[in-house]
């Protein structure tokens with residue numbers, strides 16, 4: 601069974617994906633980390649984020665196992681990731697790795713922006729997780745403060761809106777629900793309720809393969 605979870609930043613998709621993976625005993629890939637890690641390599645080597653050749657070799661050189669999540673999760677990296685993620689050649693360089701992960705015999709859970717539309721269009725379950733920009737900004741501010749970053753709500757809200765716009769308007773694999781995705785709006789749900797709703801969607805998809 602492939603479970604595809606897509607949605608904008610701070611919608612809750614990552615937590616839902618992790619919990620579904622644990623529940624069903626499936627491997628999980630947070631595909632945002634691939635774009636974050638690509639951007640990290642460029643920043644570390646002093647390259648520009650829009651240098652296509654450097655970005656493609658950074659993407660090709662990634663090894664899934666040696667991600668240092670601590671250095672990829674911060675605010676700056678989400679923004680930088682969305683810049684490299686708009687480069688079609690970078691997306692192309694990362695497709696095979698994601699498809700190989702999705703094709704594991706036991707199945708997999710992947711979360712990102714284009715899992716249901718591009719990476720695994722045949723996924724048995726597709727959920728598009730969303731929430732209002734204000735709610736997502738509040739969640740992100742809490743999360744970043746928890747990591748020790750000094751942030752203010754207004755600028756986080758601005759970041760979220762900017763990132764939504766960049767991700768939705770890019771030409772290649774824009775952020776949008778697959779036609780057959782179920783929409784899960786978590787604006788008024790806590791994580792337990794959101795997870796329960798996602799689980800019900802998986803169950804409604806029928807017997808597991």
Ligand code: C5P
Nearest residue numbers: 609631632635681682685712713714767
């Ligand atoms: O999900 P996360 O916030 O870690 O993603 C960071 C950025 O990576 C997103 O804003 C988006 O631009 C890009 N991304 C993408 N496709 C994916 C996952 C992430 O374009 N499947």
